[in-house]
Amino acid sequence: MTDVAVIGAGLAGCTAARQLSEIAKIKVYEKSERSGGRIATRFSCVHQFDHGAQFFTARSSEFEDFLTPLVDLGCVARWDGRFAEYDGAQLVRQTEWGSSPPHWVGTPTMSGFVERLSDDLDCVFNVEVARAEKEKDRWVLFDTQGNLLGDYDWIILTAPAPQTHNLLPNEISFKSQVGLIKMLGCYSLMLGYQRAVNLPFDAALVKNANVSWISVNSSKPNRKNFSMLVHSTNRWAEHNMNTDLAEVQGKLFEFTSEILGFNVKSADYVETKRWRFANSVRQTDQPFFLDRDNQVASCGDWCMRGRIEAAFLSAKKLAVELLKDL
Ligand SMILES: Cc1cc2nc3c(=O)[nH]c(=O)nc-3n(C[C@H](O)[C@H](O)[C@H](O)COP(=O)(O)OP(=O)(O)OC[C@H]3O[C@@H](n4cnc5c(N)ncnc54)[C@H](O)[C@@H]3O)c2cc1C
Incomplete structure (x- = not known):
C-alpha cells in the first residue's frame, strides 16, 4: 500500500485521510492535542465556547450527503437561533433562523463531529511537522x-496557506501560488456567566464596528451554562495582531459593551484567543493543489473560500483526483 502522511487534523485533513484510507496507509500529524483545527471548542470549569467557526451551511449535495449520517448520529444539529443585525450599536433587524437554509453546528461541541471523524484514523497528536525533505524518492x-x-x-498538507507555504520545499510546483494566498486574523472573546443575560438575539451580525459577531454560545443545541462569544472584525485584528492580549481583551470589552449597552467585563469567566490565520481573503480557481511528479498535494478551506463546507469540498475533490494515482 502507498504510505501517505497528512499534515493537519482539521476537517480537510480528516476528510482527505478518510477518503484515501481504503487504498493507502495513512498517518495524520496534528500539532494540537485533538482534531478539529479552526472548528474548535474551549472549556472553562462550567462553560464551553466554540471560539473558532460558529456554524455552517450546506450548499452542495456532496456536503449535505456527508452531513446526513452525522446528523443521525447526533454529532451535528440545527441551530434555529434568534438572529439579529446591528449597525454599530443600533439593532436594525431581527429574524428567526429556520430551514432555508439550515444553520448547522457540531453537538454537544462544535469540534465533536471532526473528532468523531478522526476516531478511526491513525492520528499522532501534539506533533508539529517542521520540515519535509525528499530522500531517495521518499518524503x-x-x-x-x-x-x-x-x-x-x-504528503498532503492541510495547514492554513502561510503555514503550508513554509513547509513546502522550493521545488514544489505550486509553492509560489500558495504563497500568494493571504489569510486574515481574528480575535475571539469568550464570556461565561453564572446567571443568564437577557439579550434580544442568539446570534448577531454587527456592521460598522470593530466587532463583527456576537453569539449566545449556550443557545446552540445541547449546551449548558450561559456563555457568549464575540469576534473582532478581521480588519481590526490585522491592525492589532501584535498587540498585547490583555490590551486586546480590554478593547473588546469596550466595543462589545457599547453595542450591548451593559458592561460585559463583569462576566464570571473571560478568555481571549488570537487567531493569526482565521479566514482566507482570496478564492482561487482550483479547489486543491497537486504536484504529481513530486507526490505532494495540498487542500483546505483557503483553496476555495474560508468556510467549513469549502474545507470539506477541497479535501473531497483532492481525494477523488488522488484515487487515480495511488
Ligand atoms: C474565528 C473563526 C470564525 C470562523 N467562523 C466560521 C463560520 O462561522 N462558518 C464557517 O463555515 N467557517 C468559519 N470559519 C472558518 C472555518 O473554521 C474553516 O474554514 C475550517 O475549519 C478550515 O478547516 P481546514 O481543515 O481547512 O483547516 P484547519 O481547521 O485550520 O486545520 C488545519 C490543521 O492543521 C494543523 N497544523 C498546522 N500546521 C501544522 C504542522 N506544521 N504540523 C501538524 N499540524 C499542523 C492545525 O493545528 C489544524 O488542526 C471560522 C474560522 C475562525 C478562525
Missing part, C-alpha cells in the same frame, strides 16, 4: 526538535 518528515517522524510516498 521524510521531521518535528520541531529535528526528530525523524517517518518516511512516506506522498
